[in-house]
Amino acid sequence: MMTKFIAKAYLWILLALLYSPILIIMIFSFTEAKVLGNWTGFSTKLYSSLFAGGVQRSLVSALGNTFAIAMIAATVSTILGSIAAIGIFNLRSRPRQIMNFTNAIPMMNADIITGVSLFLLFVSFGISQGFTTVVLAHIAFCTPYVVLSVMPRLKKMNSNVYEAALDLGATPFQALHKVILPEIRPGMISGFILAFTLSIDDFAVTIFTIGNEGLETLSTFIYADARKGGLTPELRPLSTIIFVTVLVLLIVINKRAEKSKSE
């Protein structure tokens, strides 16, 4: 009984510690003060000015870029990674080992090294950096995760079903569409979600590949903002919204997963 109480208390204290910074931001998103920590009375002005545009246009455009990059990078990674997974699955053992090892490099490597290496690639070949280079860089570090989430589905699949479809007169394309695709779809979906969140979250690779022509993502915007000393007050409501959205989403996904397990 006593150990149970101590265990529970420990978890709650740790959670309180983990969440106290974000709680402070949430609380102070409901006041107008420029400097965080000054309470000048309850107000939702920061929320309305966040959506009103105007002064905060650059923040909104940074948010738009972040989503556009994540959407393109996640989509391309999912297609490229799924095709690659089917290919790798059918390789002989030696080339398969080489592919698996190379595929693991971007996941094992530190973000800053990936960033520096891609920076050197682009400058060495005289490619001007901007939206395209950021998207290419994000595809490079997202695709390995797609390959890894599709691969287990292929391993679980009964390969005779594909052969049977061909024997029954399906073209290879039909067999792919009707047999393989439905089997690997859950892996593709979780790969896509993973790629999307990784891309949205990224800072280290983006900052090395974004160039200096004024393109901003949410991460580089916050970084530039923080270095200027003052944190734009509108970032408080924005962080709050992002945080609550992710929280609700994760809890819903988790509840659904638990429900489908018990059924």
Next chain:
Amino acid sequence: MRRRNWTIPYALFLAVFVVTPLLLIVYYAFTDAEGAFSLANFRKFMVHPEAVNTFVYSIGIAIITTLACLVLGYPAAYILSNERFNTPKTMVVLFILPMWVNILIRTLATVALFDFLNLPLGEGALIFGMIYNFLPFMIYPIYNTLQKMDRSLIEAAQDLGANPFQVFMKTILPLSMPGVMSGIVMVFMPTVSTFAIAELLTMNNIKLFGTTVQENIYNGMWNYGAALSLIMLILIGVTILFTNEEDSASNEGGGVI
């Protein structure tokens, strides 16, 4: 078309965007600005006390952070995975959730907390911020291995007369070693290679090695920056090799039992 050929587009992509860039780091590290072979970049690092100190200091901070995350995270993972405590699954989500919040927002939130409590920004804030940022990366892999652990082994140990302490030391801890090792890699690597975070948490007073790399690249010192990156890459490679070896050794130990 044979399906193994489907590997080709991704193989080409990896060659261009993963292998070539890494080779370029090596190329730039071992050449001077004119492109001639040179070891000057590494010599510069060796005789540059500030860079060496930053390197050693970064490793120190990373070790402290990793140990603190292990000490704080292991009990949490253990409690979360043990059915005796019957913690709801949502609790696990709450511990992993901060991983999905942008790292700069998390860092600025830490700065806000320290400002709010009137605590000075500096080394303390740096270590707190690192632990706060990377603790979930320690809890998650340990939780996963504990979760998958074969419970009958614990019961067997109990039946054979082990007391709770012995059960933990001789059964649970060795079985959870793979999780501990990947937790160590997942915390140590981002901590030792981080940049930007340290500046924000210490008001530019403390510099970590990642920042040194970034500054040199930004200031056009590509060759020196590449050499520093290569040094960091070697450090990361050694860490992975070291933890992998431990990993397989503990697996063999498990096999013998």
